[in-house]
C-alpha cells in the first residue's frame with residue numbers, strides 16, 4: 001500500500017468495496033456512451049441487465065472479453081438498447097476490482113435508462129472521482145498520478161497534456177520518491193545518533209549529515225523551481241484586456257484570435273458584456289477576456305458592463321492594458337494602470353499604424369511596466385506581443401519539452417513546507433543543537449513529501465481532491 005494504512009475504510013465511513021456505477025462518458029449525444037460498474041460482484045449486477053446474443057453470462061467469461069447483446073429490465077422482453085459489455089476481472093482493471101463497462105449508444109436517454117437498471121439491480125451511484133479514488137486506495141496509482149487523471153482530462157493544450165501524462169505515468173512521483181528516500185536515510189542517521197550515542201555526533205559525522213541535508217534541500221529546490229510555470233502550463237493564464245473605450249481592445253482580441261470574434265465599431269462603448277476566448281501560445285493556454293471600455297457613464301447598460309470589466313480585472317492572472325498610442329496616453333489611462341498594477345501588467349500602445357514614425361514610449365508615470373507598441377488593425381507586432389505574454393507568464397523561463405513539472409498547487413505547497421522543514425533541520429545542526437531537533441524537522445519534511453504521493457494524507461484531503469472530479473471518473 002502506498003498510502004498510510006490508517007486511511008483504509010475511512011472514506012466518509014463508507015465501505016470501499018460496494019458496487020458503484022456511473023455514466024463514464026461526456027453528457028450529450030455521442031456515438032457510444034459507457035456505463036461503468038466497479039466492485040466485487042458487479043459482474044453479476046451487469047448480468048441482471050445484460051443479455052448476450054450467445055446466451056453466455058458475463059460471469060462465466062474470462063477478463064478482457066467483450067460480449068455483444070442488449071440491455072433490458074431483468075425478466076422483461078423490452079430492449080433498452082443494443083450493447084457491448086466489457087468484462088475486466090480483479091486485479092486487472094482501473095480500480096483493481098471487477099469492472100464491467102456497458103457500451104450503449106451515446107444518447108442521454110439510453111445511458112440514463114441503462115444506469116437506472118444497474119442501480120435497481122444492486123449498484124449504487126458513484127461519487128465524483130470514486131473510480132479513481134479506488135484506483136488510488138487499491139494502490140494501482142499514487143495520489144499524484146490520480147490527480148493527473150483530472151489534468152489529462154482538462155488539458156487545454158498539447159503542452160498541458162504532456163505535463164499531465166508525464167505525471168500520470170509516474171515521472172513526478174519518482175522524483176518525489178527519491179527525495180523521500182533521501183530524507184528517510186537522513187532520519188536513520190539522525191535517529192541512530194540520538195539512540196546510540198551518549199555524546200552528540202562527533203564533528204566529522206555532523207558535517208557529513210549536514211552535507212546530506214544540503215543535498216536534499218537542493219533536490220527539493222530543483223523540483224520546486226518549475227512549479228509556478230507548471231501551474232501556468234496546467235491551468236492557463238486568465239488575461240484581462242482592459243482600457244478606456246475605443247482604444248481597440250476588441251480589435252486586439254480579434255487580432256490575437258486571427259478571426260473576427262468581437263464586434264468592433266468606431267463608437268466608444270461598443271463592448272458591453274465580457275467575452276472570453278482561449279488561444280495557445282507555445283502550448284500555454286491564455287484565456288483572453290475582452291471587456292467593456294472603462295469610463296464614467298450614465299448609460300445603465302454600459303455602466304453594468306464597466307462593473308463587469310472591473311470584476312474581470314479582479315479575477316485575472318495578468319492584465320493587458322490597451323491605450324491609444326495615436327491619440328496619446330491620458331490621465332484615465334494612468335489611473336487604470338494604477339488599478340491594474342497589482343497584477344503582472346503589459347501596457348499595449350495600439351494603433352501604431354496611425355503614427356508616421358516608430359513611437360516613443362509614452363510617459364506612463366511608471367518606469368517599470370512593460371510597454372509594447374502594436375497595431376491590431378495591421379497585425380504589426382502582434383507576434384512579439386504573444387511572445388511577451390508568454391515570457392511574462394513563465395517568468396522569462398523557457399520550457400523544455402520533456403520537463404517534469406510540478407503543476408499542482410497542492411504539490412508545490414507540500415514541497416515548500418518540506419523545504420522549510422529541511423532548512424530548520426540544517427539550522428539546528430549548524431547551531432549545534434541536539435540531533436533530536438533535526439530529526440523531528442526531517443520527519444516533518446518526510447510527511448510533507450508523503451502528502452504528494454498520498455503516502456501520508458488525510459481523508460479530508462482525499463475528499464477535496466476527488467470531489468473536483470466528475471462522477472464517472
Ligand SMILES: Nc1nc2c(ncn2[C@@H]2O[C@H](COP(=O)(O)OP(=O)(O)OP(=O)(O)O)[C@@H](O)[C@H]2O)c(=O)[nH]1
Pocket residue numbers: 243244245246247248249250251252263264265266267268269270271272291292293294350351352353354374375376377378
Ligand atoms: N487605425 C487603427 N484603428 C484601430 C486599431 N485598433 C482598433 N482600431 C479602431 O478603433 C475603433 C475602436 O475599436 P474597438 O476594437 O471596438 O475598441 P474597444 O476598445 O473594444 O472599444 P469599446 O468596446 O467601445 O470599449 C474601431 O473603429 C477600430 O477599427 C488599430 O490598430 N489601428
Ligand SMILES: [Mg+2]
Pocket residue numbers: 249250251262263270271291292293
Ligand atoms: Mg470592445
